[in-house]
Amino acid sequence: MRLGIAIDSKACMACYCCYTACKDEHCGYDTKLSASQPMMGQFWMDIREWERGDDSRHIKVATVPTPCSHCADPACMKAAKDGAVYKRDDGIVIIDPVKAKGQKAIADACPLGAIYWNEEKQLPQKCNMCAELLDDPNYLSYLGAEYKKPRCVEACPNGALVFGDLDNPESEVSKIIAKNRVTQLPELEGKETNVVHLNVPTVFLSGTVYYPEEMEEVCVGAKIKITCRKSGEVFEAITNDFGDWEVEWLPKKENVEIEIVKEGYAPIKLTALTDTDHYLGMTYLTKA
C-alpha cells in the first residue's frame, strides 16, 4: 500500500478549504507524529498561485495546492540524523517531533520548500498526511473507516484533491491519475512522489487576430501554427469567435516561430520565447 494524494490544478479554484482544514487540524495541537503547526508562518498545505500572462487582454492564474510530496526517496530523510525522518510502510514521510529537534538541515534539504523551520521550537515541520487521524480507530468511527481521509482532501469541494492507495490501480486516486496529465512540479523533476500533481500548466502563447483596423472586426478562423525552432515540434490553433487564439502546454524556454494565416490576407510571422506566458498582442491582417 502506498498512500497518496492526487492534486488537480485545473479543478482547484483556490477556495482555501484545504488550507483552512489543515490549519484547523494542526494548529495548536501536538501529536506523536507532529508538533503543532504554529498559528502563523507555516503552510503545510500551501496554495501556490501565479499570474499567467503579460497583458490584461489575456490573463489566467495557476493554482497549485502544495503540501509535502512524500517522496519515494526523500531528500529530508537523507539529511536527517538519528532517524529523525522516516518513511512509514504506507509511504507517509514523518518528521519525528522529538528526534528532529535542532536539525535545520532537514528543512533546508527539501527542494520544494515544503518543510518549515520553527525557530521557537527549533524544529522542522511539515504535512504528515493527517497520519494520526488515519491511524486512530476512533476517528470518524460514526461514519466508517472508509471515510477517513486527510483533512484537506475531505474539505475539497471540487474533487481537486483525491486520496487513496497509489498501488491499487482500481483506487479512485489511481484512476484520476490515469485519466489526467501528470505534471511533476519542476522542483521535483525526476523524483517519484506520493503526492501527484495533475494539470499544472507550463506556458501558453496567445493573441488576437483582427481584420484591417478600419474594419473594426475580429478575425474568426485564422490558422495559427507555432513551430519550435530547435525541436521542430509544431502546435496549431484556430482563432475563436473573439479572434483569440491560445496554445497551452508549450515546452518551456523554447524559441518559437508563429505563423498566422487567413485566406486572402498576407500571412503574418511572429517570434516568441516561451520563457513565460505571453500575449502576443492584437494582430491586424492586411490584404494579400
Add this chain to the structure above:
Amino acid sequence: MAEKITHSICVGGPIAIHTEDGVIRRVRPIVFNETDPKGWTIKARGKEFTPHRKTSPAFIALTEKNRAYSYDRIRYPMIREDFVETPDGQNRNTDNRGKSGYRKATWDEALSLVAREIKRVQDTYGKESVTAITSSHHSWGLLGYKLSTFARFFRMLGYTQILDNPDSWEGFTWGCPHTYGYHWRLGGTEAFDLLEDALKNVETMIMWSHDPDTTRGGYAGNESTMWRHWLDDLGVQFIYIDPFNNFSSVKQADKWFGPRPGTDAALCEGIAYVWLTEGLYDKEYIAKHAHRFDEWADYILGNGADRLAKTPKWCENETGIPAADIKALARRWGTTKTMGGSGLRGGFGGVCRTANGTEFARLMVQLFAMQGMGKPGQNIWSGTTGAPMDYNFWFGGYSDPLSQIANQPIADKTAVNCVTQKLYRPNLPDAILDGHYEWYGEGFCGGGIDQEFTEHVYPEPGSNKVHLFYRYGGTFMGSMLDTNKWVKMYRSPELEFVVNQDIHFHGESRFADVILPACTNLERYDIGEFCNSGNGGYQSHSQTGCSWQVVVFQDKAIEPLWESRSDYWIFSQIAERLGWGEEFTEGRDELAWCKRFWEKSDLCEKISWEDFTKKGYYIAGVPEDWERHPGFRWFVEDRPCDTPNHKVFQEEGRLGTFTGKFEFVSESLLYWAPQDEVRTPIATYKYSWEGHHSLKAKKYPFHLISPHPRFDYHTQHNSSTPWFWEIPENRVYINGNPYLVARIHPKKAEEKGIKDGDLILLFNERGSVLCVARVTYRVEENTIHAYGSSGIYNPVKPGECSMDIGGCVNVLTPGRLIGDMVPGMAPNSTLIDVCKYDGPIPQGQYFEHKLDKVAKEGDADAETCVEIIEGNGFFHMQEKIKNKAKEAVKK
C-alpha cells in the same frame, strides 16, 4: 479522550463539530453515509451528473472554531471608562466614543444599566426614541438570527425600526420590477430547475459582474462550483465581464472583458445596437412579449431624443473595450444558446451598486428577453441556483414570518411594534446628525412596486427623535458607505446611550457605551436550513443554490466562552428587568423554541425530534422523477405560471409589470416617477455622478471598485481569523497589522513608483486607507480593486476621521443614494487617487490594548490578543478550559 460530534450551520454552510473535554477540536463538512438519501442525477449530453455525498461549506465555515476562540472575542460585559450615567442623558462624554477604553462589568450591572436607560429614554421622549438594528449573518439559525429573537424583543418593546436597504442587489430591486416584475423576488429572476436546462442546452455563459466562487450563491458555500466545472467540461464557453478579472474568471473564463467601472449599461446598449442592426434577436418573441420595444430600439439606433446611435465605436469610447470585440461578444451571444446573469444568484453583482445600477440591471434583463428568455438554454441563470429540489418539503427560512419567534405559529402571541416612525439605514447618520431626513421606499420592497414610492419623513410628524441606539452586531463600519459619517454619528450627543451586542469586537462595538458579549452559534442551541433565506419578501428557494437540502439541529457544542451568553438569554434578561420577561419567553427555553420550528414545519413528518437531535441533521431527498418548473418556460409556452414562487396574475401568463410584458418603456415609472432623471422610463446609460466624466476625475483619476469579498463575509471572518491574513491575495501581515491588498495595473504602478508589496495609500476627499499594493494585469489601467466589507476598521486615531490601516475601503465610498427616488447605495461609483506610502509603519492594531485590559481584569493570567494571534495563546486557552472541566468533574 471523550469525543463528541455535533452539527451546526454558519453563513458559510453546514458543519460537523468535534468536541473533546469541553473544547472544540475540529470543524469538518458534514459527510453523508448510507442512511442519507440518494442525490439527484441529471442526464445531459450523454453524461450523468450527480453531486458529491457531502456538504461543501466555504472555507469561512471551517474557521468557526477559530471564530469561537478568537483574539477579538468580547469576553465580558463592558462599560465605557468615561461613561457617566447622568440622569438627563447629557454630558456623557459622547465625543470620546471610539477613543475611550472599557472596564469590565458584571452582567447584572450592564443589564440593569441598559434596562434603566431604555426606561428613562422611553419615559422621557416616548417609545419611538429607542432605535435598533442588526447586522447580517454573523450567526445562523431560526431562533438566534436577526429576524427572530431580536425582532421579538424590539417589537414587544416598541421602537423606531431602521429599514434595511437592499445592499447587495440595489439596481435589481430598484430597477427590474419596472422591466419584468418580480418585485416579490426583489428584482431577481426565477431560476428554478435551470441547472438541468443548462447542462442539457447551454452553449455560452455570460458572467456579468459575477464571481460565483467568491460570492457562492450567498450562503451556499461551494455547493455549485462543481456544476460550473461540469459545464466547462461540456465545452460551454464562459464569458466574464467585470472590471476585475475575478477569481472565477482567471480559472474558467474563455474570454474576459473589463469595462470601465460604471459603464456596463453602455455595453448593454452597444450589444443591443449590433443585434438590432444585424437582426440577431428573437423577433417573434419580442413581438409577442415586449412592450414599446420599437421606441427603445429607436433610442438605441440614434432616433431617440438624444439623436445618438449607440454604435460599437461609441460604446468603445465609454467602456474602453474595442468596438470589434463588442461586435464579437454580441454575435457570440446572439447566435448561441446563452444563459447568464449578474452576481451571486444572477440579480446581484458590483455593477448594480453603481450610480447607473438600475439602468444596467434593467438593460441586462432586456438583453436576455431579446434572446427569447425562457426557451431551452436561453435564460437569466448565473450557474449558482436552480438545482433540483423537493418543492413539497417545507422548512422555513429566516425571512419567513412563519419561521420567527416574533410571530405565530411559532410563538403563542405575535409581537407587534406600536411605533410607526422609521429610519433608513444608509442615511441613519444623516438623520441623527441633521435631525431630519426624508426618503422614498420601504427598504426591501417585496410587497409591491408601490412600496418603492412610499414617502418617509424623520422625525415622523408628532414623534420624537431617537436618543438610544441599540446595535446588534457591528459590521457597518466596513459594509456601509462613507464610514466617517458613522464615526460622526456615534460621537453625537443626540445619541444619549449606545448599546452594542456582538460576539467580536467589531468596528462599531468600539463606539458603544455598554457592550454585551453574545456567544457564537457553537455555544447555544438553534435550528436552521442550509442557505434558506425564506420567502418573507426575499428571494425564496435560495436553497436551490445547494446540491443538497439540509436542515440542521444546531446543537450546543460547548458552553458559552468566558462570560458571553446567547442573544436569547440577553434579551430575555433585559425583558425581565423591564417587567415582561414571562411574556417574552412564553416560558420556553432555547431548546423548546427549536422544537417549535420542527413541530410547525414538514420536518416533524419526516423525522422524530429524538432522531433529528441525535443525528443532528436531516437531508430532504429529491424524488427519482422530481417535479420540474423551469423558470420562464411557462411564459414562453403561454401557459399559467407553475413555478413555486409565483403571483396569481402570472397564472394568466403575465409578468409582474403593468402590461404583463417585458417593458422596454416602463409604464410603472411613467406612472410613479416620470420626472426622475436617474431611473428613466427608458433605461439608458447615464454618466455617473462620480465617474470619468465628473470634474472630480481630474483630481482623483482612478475608479475604486470594492465588490463583495472573497475572504470574508460582512467583515465577520477576516477580523477574527488570522489564518486568512497570510493568504497572499487577501492581506499581508506587517508589524502586527494585516493590511488589505489593493490591486493596480502594472503601467499605472510604474508611473506612481509603486512596486508589488509596497504600502500604498488610497485616498480621496472622504479619507484614506493604507493597503498593500498587488501589481497585476487583472485590472485595467483605470481601476483600483480592493474588496469591500473586508475591512477590519482600524483608524490610526480611533474616534476620529483618520487614516485607516484595517482595509476599511468604505471610508472612501460615497454616502449618497443612487438618486433621490432610488434609495440604493453605490460603493462602486467611487473616484480615488493612490500614492506610495512613506510614512511611519504603525505597530499592531489600535484596539487590541482595550481588549487586553478588560481580559486581564477578568483573569490576570489571560492571554493577550497578540499571544492568541501569533503565539500559543489558543493552545493555552483550550488547556485552561479543559483543566477547569476536569476539575469540575472531579468535584
